[in-house]
Structure formats: structure tokens, C-alpha cells
Amino acid sequence: MRTKLRRHPERRVAERDDILAILNEGLVAHVGFIDDGVPFVIPTMYARDGNVLYLHGAASGRLMSVTGSADQICVTVTLLDGIVLARSAFNHSMNYRSVIVLGNPRRVTDEEEKRRAFTALIEHVVPGRGEDTRGASATELEITGIIALDLSECSAKQRTGPPKDTKADESLQYWAGVLPIEMTFGQPLPDERAVEIPVPDYLRKYDRKRT
Amino acid sequence: MRTKLRRHPERRVAERDDILAILNEGLVAHVGFIDDGVPFVIPTMYARDGNVLYLHGAASGRLMSVTGSADQICVTVTLLDGIVLARSAFNHSMNYRSVIVLGNPRRVTDEEEKRRAFTALIEHVVPGRGEDTRGASATELEITGIIALDLSECSAKQRTGPPKDTKADESLQYWAGVLPIEMTFGQPLPDERAVEIPVPDYLRKYDRKRT
Numbered sequence: 238m239r240t241k242l243r244r245h246p247e248r249r250v251a252e253r254d255d256i257l258a259i260l261n262e263g264l265v266a267h268v269g270f271i272d273d274g275v276p277f278v279i280p281t282m283y284a285r286d287g288n289v290l291y292l293h294g295a296a297s298g299r300l301m302s303v304t305g306s307a308d309q310i311c312v313t314v315t316l317l318d319g320i321v322l323a324r325s326a327f328n329h330s331m332n333y334r335s336v337i338v339l340g341n342p343r344r345v346t347d348e349e350e351k352r353r354a355f356t357a358l359i360e361h362v363v364p365g366r367g368e369d370t371r372g373a374s375a376t377e378l379e380i381t382g383i384i385a386l387d388l389s390e391c392s393a394k395q396r397t398g399p400p401k402d403t404k405a406d407e408s409l410q411y412w413a414g415v416l417p418i419e420m421t422f423g424q425p426l427p428d429e430r431a432v433e434i435p436v437p438d439y440l441r442k443y444d445r446k447r448t
Numbered sequence: 449m450r451t452k453l454r455r456h457p458e459r460r461v462a463e464r465d466d467i468l469a470i471l472n473e474g475l476v477a478h479v480g481f482i483d484d485g486v487p488f489v490i491p492t493m494y495a496r497d498g499n500v501l502y503l504h505g506a507a508s509g510r511l512m513s514v515t516g517s518a519d520q521i522c523v524t525v526t527l528l529d530g531i532v533l534a535r536s537a538f539n540h541s542m543n544y545r546s547v548i549v550l551g552n553p554r555r556v557t558d559e560e561e562k563r564r565a566f567t568a569l570i571e572h573v574v575p576g577r578g579e580d581t582r583g584a585s586a587t588e589l590e591i592t593g594i595i596a597l598d599l600s601e602c603s604a605k606q607r608t609g610p611p612k613d614t615k616a617d618e619s620l621q622y623w624a625g626v627l628p629i630e631m632t633f634g635q636p637l638p639d640e641r642a643v644e645i646p647v648p649d650y651l652r653k654y655d656r657k658r659t
Binding site for chain 2: 264265267268269270271274275276277278279280282309310311312313315317320322323324325326327329331333335337339355356359362363366367369370371372373374377381399400406407408409410411412413414415416417418419420421422423424425426427428429430431434435436437440443
């Protein structure tokens with residue numbers, strides 16, 4: 238399998254549920270594709286619906302034009318959990334969780350599937366919002382490019398825990414440990430026409446941690 | 449230029465200083481490269497030294513083996529600033545800043561440059577740490593793969609501000625605005641041998657916002 242880990246095999250995430258949890262928590266994916274022999278990496282909104290990953294293609298006309306063909310793409314979602322400070326410069330690292338999906342993208346053309354994917358994208362970013370917004374019109378669906386990617390070929394990697402110094406370095410008197418990283422969300426800022434509208438529950442309690 | 453924006457040209461970041469500021473603030477890059485005809489995207493630590501981007505190659509044996517050749521790579525750094533909630537599902541978006549760099553990677557072999565890159569990597573992640581850690585030995589430098597990429601071909605894109613609804617949607621009574629996103633850092637967690645060592649200033653005041 239091409240997503241096999243070549244380095245740090247101990248960092249492999251084995252359980253499928255753990256892989257899906259990373260995809261559920263992430264907000265943005267980095268999509269890699271080849272255009273005229275050159276690799277491009279573009280940040281894109283995504284959502285998971287069962288065993289399928291949907292990508293919002295509008296971010297790049299380039300992505301949409303390439304994935305009309307049978308070319309392969311790579312989708313990577315990375316969550317940063319901490320900066321790992323070891324006593325030696327060499328053993329500094331990051332705590333993270335990362336998923337890589339490889340596959341042949343499929344352009345979504347069926348209107349019903351497209352509508353489902355559209356809702357999944359909104360609900361992925363803000364659960365509860367799908368019901369509380371004006372749904373996409375037929376024309377809006379038409380001009381939105383959506384790509385589906387099967388989740389069959391994917392792998393995940395993570396690093397957790399404290400730094401790992403060598404025995405010889407352990408007694409050095411440098412501070413060592415982890416600086417935790419978190420993605421946090423501020424007070425919702427209404428636009429000028431929404432100041433009188435109560436902030437919805439799904440925003441006041443917004444949190445991406447998934448169980 | 450291949451990094452030309454095809455969509456949303458108004459989102460282009462024109463000033464070079466603004467492009468560099470995004471690179472300075474980011475913690476992780478997503479590196480895209482082609483291996484045996486397949487595009488791969490891998491999260492990697494990076495640092496900028498003047499007009500050169502250094503990538504820590506240890507994250508992937510695959511990356512290092514590919515970039516030994518003349519192949520091109522793409523390095524993308526993305527900062528998320530907010531979730532943009534419009535009245536219509538269609539106009540939902542993200543506020544973000546993103547840089548894309550394309551080029552032919554160069555494997556760093558000169559020991560002096562390698563040491564400089566190594567320090568740049570540590571200082572990029574934790575400014576001030578370079579002086580407060582055991583520096584890399586000759587052997588450690590030897591086994592660390594570092595890639596240099598010229599910053600000559602790069603572009604940046606950003607979206608800021610409130611949602612943009614159509615005139616027809618503006619009177620709809622859905623909440624609309626921005627949910628700000630921030631990367632925050634928790635209390636430094638010392639490992640068991642560092643509990644007695646005072647937390648260094650550069651960690652207590654840690655912040656990635658750059659001016």
C-alpha cells in the first residue's frame with residue numbers, strides 16, 4: 238500500500254475510528270494534485286460522509302480541471318497538538334495527528350449527491366448550521382465543483398507525549414517538555430445586519446473536539 | 449507564472465512583506481511532491497532564512513529520496529483566521545491566509561549551511577530556543593535531511609472580513625458573521641526531569657503573531 242509509513246512506523250495510527258476522528262476534527266485539508274507535471278498543494282474545505290471524502294472544488298479552478306481526468310490526488314489533514322522541546326536541538330519535534338488519503342477523485346455531478354455533499358460540507362465546518370441557513374439553489378449547486386474521494390486508501394500518523402532525549406542528554410539543565418497547541422474560537426462577530434439576531438447555540442458552544 | 453491565481457484574483461496578497469509575514473507566523477508547511485507519478489502531501493517543519501525556505505526532511509524518507517533529483521515541489525503554508533457564516537449556504541467561506549511556493553528543491557549538504565538551517569528551524573518554532581538547548585552534533589547534522597527551496601516563485605492569497613451575501617439574501621433572518629479562529633498555546637508541561645527548572649521566558653510569553 239502506497240500510504241505505508243516508511244519512517245517512524247511506531248507513529249502509525251492503526252484503528253480506523255482514530256483515523257476518522259482526525260478527519261472529523263480537522264477544518265481544512267491540503268489537496269495535492271499534478272498539473273502539467275508540477276505538483277500543487279491547495280488548502281480546501283472538506284467533509285466526510287461515511288466512506289467518502291467530499292472536497293469543495295471552488296478553491297481552485299486548477300484542481301477542478303485536473304480532477305476531471307483520471308489523475309490521482311492526495312488529501313492531507315493535519316492537527317497540531319504541541320511543540321516538543323527536547324534537551325538536544327536534534328530531538329525537538331511536534332505532537333500532531335495527520336491523515337493522508339490517496340485515490341482517484343470523482344467529480345460529483347448527480348444533483349442529489351451534490352446537495353448531500355453540500356450539506357455535509359456546511360455541517361462539517363459548523364454542525365447545526367445546515368438547518369439554519371438558506372439552502373443552495375439549483376444554480377448554486379450547478380456552479381459549485383465538488384469532488385468525491387474514496388477513503389479506502391488512507392493512513393494516519395501521530396506523535397504524542399513528552400520529548401525523547403538520549404540517556405546522555407537527560408541530565409542537561411535545559412527546560413524540556415511540551416508546549417500544548419490548541420485551535421480556539423473567539424466571540425462570534427455578527428455582520429452589521431445580524432447584530433440584533435441572537436447568536437445561535439451551535440456557535441456559542443462551538444468546539445471541534447469530537448468523541 | 450505558475451503560481452498565478454486563477455480564481456478570486458481579488459484575494460491575492462501583493463506585498464512581499466505580507467507574504468513573508470504569513471511564512472513567519474506559520475508552524476507547519478504541507479509539502480507536495482511527485483513520487484512514481486503519484487502526488488504526495490506531507491506536513492513538515494520549515495523555517496525561512498532570507499530568501500530561502502528550509503524544510504526538515506526527516507518527516508519522510510520519501511520526500512528526501514525524491515528531492516535528490518531535479519523534481520519540483522510545492523510548499524503550502526495556511527493560517528486559518530475565521531469561519532465565515534453567510535445567510536446562504538453557498539456563500540459560507542473561511543477567512544485565511546495562505547502561501548504557495550513552487551520550485552526545484554536543493555538538498556543541503558554543506559555542513560555550515562546545514563547548521564545554520566538547523567538553527568533556523570528551531571528558532572522558527574521557538575524563538576530563543578536555539579541558544580537554550582544542546583546544539584546538534586556532527587553526526588546528528590549528518591543524518592538530518594534538510595531541503596532548501598528558493599522563494600522566488602511564490603504567491604499568497606487571503607480572505608478577510610464579513611460574509612458577502614447577495615442583495616436578495618441580506619434581509620433573511622439567519623445569524624451571519626465570522627467565528628474567529630486562533631491558534632493558542634497552553635501552559636508549558638515539563639517532562640519529569642524538568643519540573644524544577646523554571647519555565648523559560650520564551651515559552652511563558654510564547655506567541656506566533658509577528659509584526
